[in-house]
Amino acid sequence: MPSTLPNSLDNWWCPMDGEYAFMGFSYEITACQSPNQLNAEFADIRKNFNGRYVRLYGFCDNDGFYDEIVNAAWNNGLGVHALIWFGFTGGNQWETRRDSLVNALITNPKAKFVTRGVQFGSEPLFDNVLPHAVLASQVLLAKARLEGVQIPVTVSELAYGYQERGGAQDVLNAIDYINIHMLPFFSTLATTGSQAWPIVETDMNWFIQHGDGKKMYFDENGWPSVTSPNVQPNSPYAVASVDNEHQYYTLLDSHCLDLKNAPGGGIGWFAHIYSDLQEPGYGIYDVNGRLKFPFRPRTSC
Template sequence: MPTTLPKDNTQWWCNPKDEFAFLGFSYEVTACQSPSQLNKEFSDIRNHFRGRYVRLYGFCDNEGFYDDVVEAAWNNGLGVHALIWFGFDGGDEWIGRRDALFKSLHSNPKAKFVTRVVQFGSEPLFDNVLPHAQLAKQVTLAKANLSSLHIPVTVSELAYGYQERGGAQDVLDAIDSINIHMLPFFSQQASIANNSWPLVENDIQWFIDHGKGKKMYLDENGWPSVTSPSVQPNSPDAVANVQNEHDYYVLLDKHCEDFKTSPNGGIGWFAHIYSDDQEPGYGIYSSSGKMKFSFKPRTYC
């Protein structure tokens, strides 16, 4: 990062058309990590795994927390896919979280040089948090609020979340990029990760058919190593173990060229999630801090 902030961020980011393959990690912040922990783990993401971005997941409502995220990201040369967390109970806490994030984005001079996109999520359509017309309106209002900062806005969602709302084309039309939840373990056709490419491809094709050429990212994207009360398969053949979690990411690597040749410069993907401490079963790291398997994904091909 430069020692002096540029005048603006209009020439700051690489062209999204150059972004494909592995981008970084989903990173849950419900623990309200300390600045030192954020800095340590963001450094690991950047230097160990060659990550370019961190996609936030969950929420921390502590005042000033996003400023800590910005500082850690700035110090480690990372961009952030920020998140306005709706939760799962239909409450209105998201409004305060939206306002707090926007306040930080406008007041922190480094924030616009770190925040690559603001996401509404997680899965607000699938969870029916807002009717799709209201969600589309929120996206439009957010884009207007952040227009002076040149920060785009999107929704973090499953293909099925759109499909069960009649396609929610108004949301697809409003968002700046398409940020996709890709969780093929939950498909009714799921078996082992090595067989999941047709499931991945099917969802991607739906977004190609309806997304009007917008840039696509797989942000909540992975395969669990264990089941839990909240992680249950919809297929009797779906297998959750460390080997299948590993195999899923190997599968994505094998299809690097397919991602690269997708519309608008290709599809970039995140690994969900950084550590089992953040979401049991999905972490690259176990809850004891050890890597569960070798993870050296391709960042280009």
């Protein structure tokens, strides 16, 4: 990062149509990590894994927390995919979170230089938290509010979330880019991580068909190493293990050219999630802070 803030966003970001392969990590913030922890883990993402971004997951409602995210990202040369979290229990707290985030993005001078985009999530269509027409209107309102800081807006969602709402084409039309939940373990056709490509390709092709050439990312993307009450397969042949988690990311690396050749300049993917302390079974690190398997994903091909 420069020693002083630029005067303009002109030519600040590399274009999205040059981004594909490994982007970085989903990073859950429900623990409201301290500035020291944010700095240390963001440095790890950038230096040890060549991560370009963190994609936020969950929520922290502490005043000023997003400013701490911005500082840690700036200090470590990372971009942020920010999140307006709906949660799983209904209510309208998401509106307060939306307004707090938008205010931080407008008033923090550094925020627009690290915030690559804003997501409505997680899986608001699948969870039916808002009718799809209302969600589309919320996306358009957020885009208008953030126009001055040039931050695009999307929805973080499963293909099935769109499909079960009749395709929700109004949402696909409203968003600036497409953030896709790619969790093939839950498919009724799931077996092992190494055999997941047909499942990935089916959902990928659905978005290609309906996405009007927009940029795509696999943002909540991975394979679990263990099951839990909230992580249960829909196929009797789906295997949750550390080896299968590793195999899934190896599979994505092996299809780097397929991802690169997708519309919008290719598909970038995030690893969900940074640590098992954030979400059991999905972390690259285990609960003791040890890497579960060698992880050096491709950032180009």
